Amino acid sequence: MNTKRTSNREAYLQIYRQMSRIRTFEDNANKLYLSAKMQGLSHLYSGQEAVAVGICEALEKTDFITSTHRGHGHCVAKGARAQTMFCELLGKVEGYCRGKGGSMHIADQENGNLGANAIVGGSLGIATGAALSAKRLGSKAVTVCFFGDGALGQGLLYEVMNMAALWKLPVIYACENNLYGEYTKLSEMAAGDLCGRAKAFGIETYEVDGQDVLAVNELAQKLVERARRGEGPFFVVLNTYRFHGHHVGDINRTYYRSKEEERDWRENRDPIKNFGHWLIQEQVADENELKAINGEVLAEAEAAVEYALLASYPNENEVNQHVFVAN
Amino acid sequence: MNTKRTSNREAYLQIYRQMSRIRTFEDNANKLYLSAKMQGLSHLYSGQEAVAVGICEALEKTDFITSTHRGHGHCVAKGARAQTMFCELLGKVEGYCRGKGGSMHIADQENGNLGANAIVGGSLGIATGAALSAKRLGSKAVTVCFFGDGALGQGLLYEVMNMAALWKLPVIYACENNLYGEYTKLSEMAAGDLCGRAKAFGIETYEVDGQDVLAVNELAQKLVERARRGEGPFFVVLNTYRFHGHHVGDINRTYYRSKEEERDWRENRDPIKNFGHWLIQEQVADENELKAINGEVLAEAEAAVEYALLASYPNENEVNQHVFVAN
Amino acid sequence: MREISFAQAIKEAISEEMRRDPRVFILGEDVAEAGTAFKVLTGLVDEFGTDRVLDTPISEPGFTGIAVGAAMTGLRPIVDLMFGDFLTLVMDQMVNQAAKIHYMSGGKLNVPLVLRTNMGATRRSGAQHSQSLHAWMCHIPGLKVAMPSSAYEAKGLLKTAIRDNNPVVIFEDKLMYQEKAPVPEEEYLIPFGVANIVRTGRDITFVATSSMVQVAKQAAQSLMADGIEAEIIDPRTLVPLDEDTIVNSVKRTGHAIVIDEGHQNFGITAEIAARISQMAFYKLKSPVLRLGAMDVPVPYSPVLEDLTVPTAKDVVNAARAALKGA
Amino acid sequence: MREISFAQAIKEAISEEMRRDPRVFILGEDVAEAGTAFKVLTGLVDEFGTDRVLDTPISEPGFTGIAVGAAMTGLRPIVDLMFGDFLTLVMDQMVNQAAKIHYMSGGKLNVPLVLRTNMGATRRSGAQHSQSLHAWMCHIPGLKVAMPSSAYEAKGLLKTAIRDNNPVVIFEDKLMYQEKAPVPEEEYLIPFGVANIVRTGRDITFVATSSMVQVAKQAAQSLMADGIEAEIIDPRTLVPLDEDTIVNSVKRTGHAIVIDEGHQNFGITAEIAARISQMAFYKLKSPVLRLGAMDVPVPYSPVLEDLTVPTAKDVVNAARAALKGA
Numbered sequence A, B: 001m002n003t004k005r006t007s008n009r010e011a012y013l014q015i016y017r018q019m020s021r022i023r024t025f026e027d028n029a030n031k032l033y034l035s036a037k038m039q040g041l042s043h044l045y046s047g048q049e050a051v052a053v054g055i056c057e058a059l060e061k062t063d064f065i066t067s068t069h070r071g072h073g074h075c076v077a078k079g080a081r082a083q084t085m086f087c088e089l090l091g092k093v094e095g096y097c098r099g100k101g102g103s104m105h106i107a108d109q110e111n112g113n114l115g116a117n118a119i120v121g122g123s124l125g126i127a128t129g130a131a132l133s134a135k136r137l138g139s140k141a142v143t144v145c146f147f148g149d150g151a152l153g154q155g156l157l158y159e160v161m162n163m164a165a166l167w168k169l170p171v172i173y174a175c176e177n178n179l180y181g182e183y184t185k186l187s188e189m190a191a192g193d194l195c196g197r198a199k200a201f202g203i204e205t206y207e208v209d210g211q212d213v214l215a216v217n218e219l220a221q222k223l224v225e226r227a228r229r230g231e232g233p234f235f236v237v238l239n240t241y242r243f244h245g246h247h248v249g250d251i252n253r254t255y256y257r258s259k260e261e262e263r264d265w266r267e268n269r270d271p272i273k274n275f276g277h278w279l280i281q282e283q284v285a286d287e288n289e290l291k292a293i294n295g296e297v298l299a300e301a302e303a304a305v306e307y308a309l310l311a312s313y314p315n316e317n318e319v320n321q322h323v324f325v326a327n
Numbered sequence C, D: 001m002r003e004i005s006f007a008q009a010i011k012e013a014i015s016e017e018m019r020r021d022p023r024v025f026i027l028g029e030d031v032a033e034a035g036t037a038f039k040v041l042t043g044l045v046d047e048f049g050t051d052r053v054l055d056t057p058i059s060e061p062g063f064t065g066i067a068v069g070a071a072m073t074g075l076r077p078i079v080d081l082m083f084g085d086f087l088t089l090v091m092d093q094m095v096n097q098a099a100k101i102h103y104m105s106g107g108k109l110n111v112p113l114v115l116r117t118n119m120g121a122t123r124r125s126g127a128q129h130s131q132s133l134h135a136w137m138c139h140i141p142g143l144k145v146a147m148p149s150s151a152y153e154a155k156g157l158l159k160t161a162i163r164d165n166n167p168v169v170i171f172e173d174k175l176m177y178q179e180k181a182p183v184p185e186e187e188y189l190i191p192f193g194v195a196n197i198v199r200t201g202r203d204i205t206f207v208a209t210s211s212m213v214q215v216a217k218q219a220a221q222s223l224m225a226d227g228i229e230a231e232i233i234d235p236r237t238l239v240p241l242d243e244d245t246i247v248n249s250v251k252r253t254g255h256a257i258v259i260d261e262g263h264q265n266f267g268i269t270a271e272i273a274a275r276i277s278q279m280a281f282y283k284l285k286s287p288v289l290r291l292g293a294m295d296v297p298v299p300y301s302p303v304l305e306d307l308t309v310p311t312a313k314d315v316v317n318a319a320r321a322a323l324k325g326a
Ligand SMILES: Cc1ncc(C[n+]2csc(CCOP(=O)(O)OP(=O)(O)O)c2C)c(N)n1
Pocket: A043, A069, A070, A118, A119, A120, A121, A147, A148, A149, A150, A151, A152, A178, A180, A181, A182, A246, C029, C058, C060, C082, C086, C089
């Protein structure tokens, strides 16, 4: 037991650091919004870190992910730099999309992030298509399609799962069930059984505690490896919770979810806090090491924000660039 | 046993007559096409009669159905007149849609047929909406949504089944599995298990031999009655077969289905022939009575065709009528 | 007269029509307790309950299709489509079903349905939450299209839409929701196909839709300095279109600029400019000019996004060019 | 020169490009053994196999979305959309995804995808199988739109489309599939944005798309009796649009008629007429006239359907009116 712990020490600390990076990124994004330094919509990922990190730590850089409107976490987890992300959130030219995409459209091609999407379920087809490419080109790349429980309402999901199953594509459908779609409870949006919706297409399905990063990572490693061997597709429901509102502007939430419920998740089911306790209890790391990591992460994030605030906007002539790519 | 038979005699002969009406209608439609008297696309229902008749004989005139591109059978089964239908197929003003709809858009509002649809799955939403009206207005009407196995590929189906289940709507989704969508086998179009696709939404599902009109009718009576009581929605797979090509022009079919397969269904699984044998064997009717019925039906159809051929086309000024209804 | 916001006007229109006609109901995402994502309908569910203010799953094609079926069978649904960008998802239900059913059935079936959605950029919402796609709907026979330019029009046009027995698509500029305008306490309706002459002027005609009416007003204001008197016409509905009012104005002024927030290429400025150019041909003193949104996906970066939408300055410059051309 | 049909030309274009580039593949309903519903691709699967000629379920949004993802990651898909009427189902994938991804990613991601679909009425197919919806696609920045008017254009434009690194939508008139035309044996491509002057004439300019080019030719033929020489311009691609060739022709002739099979209202005749009216304003001797499909859902009844599409007679009458107007 303990030997495994120590042998995996680097991996565990990397997982902790990545989750901490996401949380810190979102705290700073929130600050930027509340201080009116950032405009538009931002949907914070805080609370769901174990999902993105647990899965992305099981992926290679050459593997693909597709992301959602709540995409900062996926982006960080797949290897993006906070500075370039903040530049994008602030519409600066050094952003991942030269400021043209924004929070809901960050893409980081170098790291295999095919992009966030502001259409609920909008990347279901893209992810499945990336898996088709991998199969056809024999690249062995696996694609993870992140989407929320709300996307279960989009018919597109059932169309692409059917084709992924017919064609045995190396894609993993990762449904982040945070219990709400905007201001509506999942129970009011979804009849029946979530996993059944994939089982019906003959797809192997799993459900996992999305707050337990090791459980997520262990499952992800197994499924990614099997998908690489051509045993996909797979469908996973990850039970999780968003700590903030639907977006940064969603302040009064009691009409759709109770303060008690929020407190319970924050206090008892915080994936970072819990993993930290575990690391200490298992003697993988001590309090101070974790503090140090959080400190480094915070410094990195604040430097990134500072840089992004001072960075320059795109030139006006960029407005009609990139409509078409030259042939 | 035999008592039941005789007590139900009228009902059985009505079922036989209705199936015979459909077969005869389609034979004549095919003749019209082959003799170049009818243009456009016609998708013949021959072979599937037990589905439409078994279900529609369990419905009231005030119940609704929605139909498909292969809709002649549903239309006849719900009570339409052959003459008015042939007028529609020939684009004549006395047709159900004044000749403006055609084969793929026949609607017969008086009898609760909300219309055929040339979009695969196009009436899934309409049927579910009709069920919402019935529930909201307290009309007790039940809606049956006919669609083919190919429509299982349309994401819309999963969206509306979810809402029908959430809202407990009085709708029955009747999937006519005739094994092919156009020129492609169902097995190449649909992964997994058909019924599972509805079960996933918590919908009660059934599978029945679509060539056995009594089995279909018995199930339909039970489900319609329960749907009326508010126990819906339901999902039924009816296994059946189209005797003709995908449409009247689909003559050479061996590249997608074998002559042997076609012969087997025509000879051994003809719903009309088999029900006829049963009626005689159970002494509900004798050979001559059935012959008489078929004779009447044929005379009726031929008179209808003759009338429709001579009937007049809409006036040119109708071309821009009915774009909008006056308020 | 009392002033209320564009959002309040919409809620009043819906509440009044729901009181008037029990067949009217609204469905969409987060329309009930949340009162829509834009908080336009806050409180509506308290009066009418969740049967008539119906929260749906995130299934735009599905709930729009259900609305079509409900409309065919005795109800009068109002579909709330959260962003106009999501029209991409409901085109089959609106175009192949709702728009054609009356015609295809030879006049037997009706689809009294209202699709409420929005338009408008510069909200920093990115390329998939900022489009103005009304040109698509205008192109389809069987659909009516309304474009309210203020709280007053919003209420009057929406009430008319709800009473119409045909499918109607109404585009609300999401940036106007909080803008206030005088709206009478008494009930009123605004008929479809009757343009509003927002401002009379002898020198040039501005045809402007939705939020562009405000832009045109600002431009007209500053042009007064040059002694230029612009006439502003708000068509209010694009289908049906009040061609006569537009053409007659241009016949008087001899100059015209058409301003709209949809993409300029193959957008509605083309149709209106083409009709003016044809019908007022012999009275036109300068080419009809068009100002639509730039033909690029809407960029997120504020400095870029603001360049994509016609401004008062653009209108002023166009007007000067037109009149110099004369 | 040898003559081949429009359908054969399309199959040749696809076969040649698939041989040239292993990343190219086609997917859609019944494209493999059935060779498409219109038998355009009969035999293609025999050469390239079912990996590259991929039959799909009846899931237009799904397989179009999959094509978008495949295009972003190294393949070059051709999507076969059986009827143009089904564009209603793929608008989100084409408009919110394919058209915007290059721009939204700041130029990092590309979507080299071709959507092949069709248009055209008078096939007695009813209102949901007869539409010509190209105006919608033309309105969206990020999409290119090609409209071949003969087998020659079909092959040359499709090959160019397949090599383009952007999403391209190509509309084939389903009534032309069996029409033959001279097509060289040697390879050729037709560049986008270069109109074809089908016929030169001094008196009036006809701008015609797709099958309407034939209609314009017949009209020009019969007008010769009146000593009228019509110039016919086929834009070949609507996005990009060769405005100069069109405008320069009208500047010479002073008269113009725009002919297209899409609905006239808010359709592509509006854009082209508006541009001509603006750019050739001082040379125009009569109003630019527009002939589009009638603004009604396409009726089934043959006697009605034939009234909805512009005919040579309509063009002749319009031309006489225009020239009398002069
Ligand atoms: C097609 C579409 N419909 C509606 C919306 C508006 N919207 C944005 S996020 C959201 C809720 C999505 O819920 P879920 O998928 O569970 O993701 P979560 O926000 O919970 O992470 C909605 C309805 C949208 N962006 N796209």
